Amino acid sequence: MTRILPSLRGRNRIIIFGVILTILAIALTFLLDPYRNFQFATIAAYFTVTAGLTLLVGQSGQLSLGHAALMAAGGYGYALTANALAEAGVGGIGRFLMSFAVAVVVAGLLGLLLGLAAARLHGPYLAGVTLALIVSVPAVAATFKVLGGDQGLPSPYQGVPTALQSLIAVEQWHAWVAILIAGVLVTWLTLLRNGSFGLRMRAVRDDETAARLNGVPAGRVKVSAFTVSAVAAGAGGATLCFITQSVSPGAYTLSFSLLLVVAVVLGGLGSIGGAALGSVLVVMLPWLITTATAQLPLSADMAQRLTGNLPVLVFGALLTVTILVRPGGLVDLLPTRANQAPKPAPTPTT
Template identity: 50%
Template sequence: MSGVANGAPTLLRHLSIAVVVGVVVVCATYQISPFRNYQLATVAAYLCVLPGLILLTGFNGQISLGHGALMAAGAYPVALTQARLGGDQWWHLPVSVLTGVLAAVVLGAVIGVAAARLHGPYLAGATLAVAAAVPAVTTTFDGVFGGDAGLSFALAPAPSSLGAYFPFERWQAWIALLGAGITMLLLANLARGRFGRTLRAVRDDEVAASLAGIHVGRLRVLAFVVSAAGAGLGGALLAVLAQSVSPGAYGLTLSLNLMLAIVLGGLGGLRGALWGAVTLVALQPLADAVSGWLEVGAAAQQRLEGTLPLAVFGLALIVVTTTAPGGLDALVTRATRRLRGAVRR
């Protein structure tokens, strides 16, 4: 009973924060351009993936380099279901997204069963192989998945009640923000509750956790399933934003960038997912700005397009982990505390 009593205030507090933040962000979508709304929607899509990855890696100690494959498992069913249904009715989209999440959960359960028997670099290598297998699967079954070209699909427009000239990018941002809000709310409550404490206990000492009555293997599989659900939702939302899916969008680079993002944002709490998501979206514009500042030739700039974003990301990761081992979240928290202390003085 005490656990329920303690959990209710936590849920209400998180729900209140989610409502306030949601209202503020939705109001902000009216003040920014369509392109910024699209970027905001992309941040929200990553906010569905990264908290689950932090829960898996930071809380439970399982290193996954294959979350790009889980995102693909959530994205391709959206394209297939939308094409099957036609995509012209409002209820087609939630059905398609739910189908993608379920597909990612099934794949996550399969990987989780194998992950329960692997540790450290062996687990990282196994999940890395899963991420590398996505292009091979789409090429082998190109009649279903469209091969390297991928699949395109149609989406129903924004509801007519929002107005005839309601920007479609704002509608996409609302959809993605809803998904991110639900994900963050659910995972925040899981992390602060008994499930989160059990994950940390297994991470710190599996033997002691097992002696305390925790079924370690079952918990590791469950952690992978929860993380896969968030990855599937994020992949489905990215597909909705692009209205297409292709193996290049969910390849090995994406899996590595997701892991770099949570390390950069901070593995100590779910707030690090926000900084990681913003970094992922800002990475390409920042790399383009650096490329323009260098004023190199067209041939050199073309070579830099693929490597410069990763180099910028790596440099930022080195700087942040050197100055703040806890990531950007720890850096911001420390700066906020100093500011509060200065204000009090």
């Protein structure tokens, strides 16, 4: 992509490419059937989350094993606000925007609290705090009945705007919304990653003591990184609630939270492109495995066991192979100018 519009540099280049990729993704929805658009929307929601997570882990060096809890905070914040607004007679785009804003704020505040802890904790201690957070999600949902208990909480149906009803189906509309949110959030994260904030995060990650000696406020950088990542996770959780029209603690388990970490490692830790590849794997690989298993002459009990356990086994095998063979993740397999052989210099003529 560096050969396209070479005159563009810095922030303008990132923004322009973000707009172009978002438009191309929206155009792609016209080629997909409703179910594929639903999968595409889910990938976009996960991409928003994994982009924030790879920024947190890969750039600032803070390991979070409970990012699904931040997604749950965004999902519940969206559902509660949307239900309250629906009862008050508010609908349409206004209800969605207000509900989405509340979801992002709720997740951001939770991330701020975790960030304050992260500024004082390191390594396994920080991982333990985030692990306790995701384990507590079902207990919190069951304790506060307003959250719907184990059954979760439905959110109001958000249909296609009247002006577009003759053009697209509801699944395509959901995909549009998810793509637009991912485009805005990921472009913002890329700007942060490539700017001065990204430099400060990498300085703290590589050597916190040296960073402090050079005037980098390590504690503030850690808190900011966790808050930014939480905002992205909350946006992804709200988008997923918008798509599925419900949120429940069963969707945000420890295994799913660990799967998000596996996704960013498989895609390429610290890489936005790697986060996109990881999101595709999280959605499509279990579906492909389930589809392939259904074609085998197996008993119903065996097929059910494979459906539940085989994707986990495949993800584990992929993670092991990736770490051993390609530690930089799948993104390292993509061609870049850095790994292309330089062209030989022209022979001077006399």
